Amino acid sequence: MAKAFDFGVERLAGMGVGMGGGESETPEGTRPSSIEIAGMARSSASPLQGRVRTFFLETFGCQMNEHDSEKVAGVLLARGYRQVEKPEAASVVLYNTCSIREKAAQKVFSRLGEYRTTKKEGQIIGVLGCVAQQEGEEIFARAPWVSLVCGSASYRKLPQMIAQLEAGNTRVTGLDTDTDETFETEMTRRDNPWRAYLTIIEGCDKACSYCVVPFTRGPERSRGSESILREVKELADLGYTEVQLLGQTVNSYVDPTPASSGRKMRFSELLVAVAEVAGIRRVRFTTSHPRDFGSDIVQAIESLPAICNHVHLPVQSGSTAVLRAMQRTYTRDEYLEKIAMIRAAKRAISVTTDIIVGFPGETENDFADTLRLMEEVRYDGAFTFKYSPRPNTPSLKMADAIPEEEKSRRLAILMEKQRGIQAELNAARVGKRFELLVGGKSRRENQWSGHTTDHKVVNFTSRRQELLGDYVQVEVKSAGENSLVGEEVEGRLQSIVYS
Numbered sequence: 001m002a003k004a005f006d007f008g009v010e011r012l013a014g015m016g017v018g019m020g021g022g023e024s025e026t027p028e029g030t031r032p033s034s035i036e037i038a039g040m041a042r043s044s045a046s047p048l049q050g051r052v053r054t055f056f057l058e059t060f061g062c063q064m065n066e067h068d069s070e071k072v073a074g075v076l077l078a079r080g081y082r083q084v085e086k087p088e089a090a091s092v093v094l095y096n097t098c099s100i101r102e103k104a105a106q107k108v109f110s111r112l113g114e115y116r117t118t119k120k121e122g123q124i125i126g127v128l129g130c131v132a133q134q135e136g137e138e139i140f141a142r143a144p145w146v147s148l149v150c151g152s153a154s155y156r157k158l159p160q161m162i163a164q165l166e167a168g169n170t171r172v173t174g175l176d177t178d179t180d181e182t183f184e185t186e187m188t189r190r191d192n193p194w195r196a197y198l199t200i201i202e203g204c205d206k207a208c209s210y211c212v213v214p215f216t217r218g219p220e221r222s223r224g225s226e227s228i229l230r231e232v233k234e235l236a237d238l239g240y241t242e243v244q245l246l247g248q249t250v251n252s253y254v255d256p257t258p259a260s261s262g263r264k265m266r267f268s269e270l271l272v273a274v275a276e277v278a279g280i281r282r283v284r285f286t287t288s289h290p291r292d293f294g295s296d297i298v299q300a301i302e303s304l305p306a307i308c309n310h311v312h313l314p315v316q317s318g319s320t321a322v323l324r325a326m327q328r329t330y331t332r333d334e335y336l337e338k339i340a341m342i343r344a345a346k347r348a349i350s351v352t353t354d355i356i357v358g359f360p361g362e363t364e365n366d367f368a369d370t371l372r373l374m375e376e377v378r379y380d381g382a383f384t385f386k387y388s389p390r391p392n393t394p395s396l397k398m399a400d401a402i403p404e405e406e407k408s409r410r411l412a413i414l415m416e417k418q419r420g421i422q423a424e425l426n427a428a429r430v431g432k433r434f435e436l437l438v439g440g441k442s443r444r445e446n447q448w449s450g451h452t453t454d455h456k457v458v459n460f461t462s463r464r465q466e467l468l469g470d471y472v473q474v475e476v477k478s479a480g481e482n483s484l485v486g487e488e489v490e491g492r493l494q495s496i497v498y499s
């Protein structure tokens with residue numbers, strides 16, 4: 001159960017966070033419309049026959065990718081596979097990939113390159129996720145030792161695809177994006193025994209001009225509220241106390257449950273219903289799109305302490321001109337109105353964001369607007385990125401690209417500003433008490449870490465021996481830019497306090 005102590009979980013700058021993405025290089029129509037045996041040789045006997053079936057799965061990118069991997073692992077375990085820690089010990093090696101920025105995509109190809117000479121006879125190497133969707137069958141040309149390429153919208157077909165490979169086919173692809181299904185599995189192998197991810201909406205119907213996600217994850221598909229609530233109850237029965245609802249634009253959720261059943265829910269109603277499931281103590285949700293963020297969500301947070309008082313609301317830029325070029329569908333002022341609504345809540349709500357610097361045409365004044373917006377909002381955390389041009393996105397063809405050194409300069413200024421804001425906000429918590437869900441244990445004796453409801457990491461000491469998965473009360477003794485340090489205190493909190 002123990003896991004490494006994750007000091008400094010709050011991240012400041014472009015470090016492979018964000019929701020996974022990718023894009024399609026091959027024009028629609030030239031792609032196989034369903035599982036396709038792209039290759040070629042069929043041998044009469046499976047290379048896997050007679051072997052212990054084992055798999056290795058490595059995940060790149062966001063929480064949605066992590067959760068997809070949990071489901072993929074569930075599918076394979078249900079088929080009798082055993083998960084192993086090292087790729088060389090596996091009969092099937094899978095990489096669940098991210099292509100939201102160029103660097104992330106490059107990392108995948110360098111990982112695949114490691115198999116050029118070391119791939120063993122009969123071993124299956126597969127590429128899943130956004131790079132798979134983006135590159136399609138090109139992957140076979142770039143890395144001929146790969147035998148499975150599957151985008152996230154086709155994961156439901158993974159068992160059949162694996163069966164094809166087990167039957168001796170040498171190359172299989174699943175690259176649909178037009179499916180209206182969500183990826184639900186009979187079994188999900190969850191990595192964390194007390195906090196469960198749950199995807200409630202897949203794909204994205206927005207069209208931000210820099211983003212590959214609509215290409216790689218397909219259109220929005222929401223999962224029925226009845227099925228979501230059924231799973232939450234099962235999770236609670238299994239001992240999970242925290243549920244994190246996931247979606248690229250989680251608050252754009254549209255319940256497909258038939259109205260006749262009388263249970264078609266808005267996103268805010270779903271939040272409340274999940275929070276009311278017996279045994280669930282915390283409900284998180286990410287990522288919220290500003291356009292669809294309404295007062296009903298704030299009211300839901302106000303009404304139930306089990307709904308965590310944290311909103312991740314990516315702004316991307318503080319300049320209305322840049323927001324327009326990004327096709328974000330809101331202005332600076334409209335975004336700030338949403339922030340004012342959150343700040344006016346009866347219960348303090350922490351706010352984090354994503355910001356991109358160096359978007360084509362971003363002037364010094366635009367950048368200064370972003371810095372001013374950060375001062376005004378005073379985010380509890382920010383994931384900051386240099387704009388990365390991605391294939392097939394509208395912004396790729398935009399004029400006035402910003403030179404790489406200038407992007408780096410702006411990113412450094414932005415990060416410095418955010419560090420200062422976080423240091424001040426964290427310092428204001430010293431001497432206050434918080435409830436934590438304990439998620440990490442240090443190798444050093446008596447040292448633990450956990451998250452507050454508003455998603456702050458606190459590293460703390462306790463004389464107790466086994467705390468993982470428990471809720472404890474901690475007093476903050478000191479603060480840094482990225483995390484807080486505290487000590488466990490006796491008793492229960494009167495109320496959750498922080499300023």
Ligand code: SAM
Pocket residue numbers: 017018019020021100101210211212213248249287288289314316354355356385386387388389390
């Ligand atoms: N759907 C969420 C939203 O609209 O805010 C965000 C999901 S996105 C996959 C995660 C973050 O990656 C984005 O918020 C954005 O800041 C960043 N990102 C996406 N495309 C990018 C690009 N081409 N270059 C740099 N950062 C990018």
Ligand code: SF4
Pocket residue numbers: 019204205206207208211212213214248249289
């Ligand atoms: Fe990408 Fe925009 Fe969709 Fe977010 S809302 S996933 S940034 S297209």
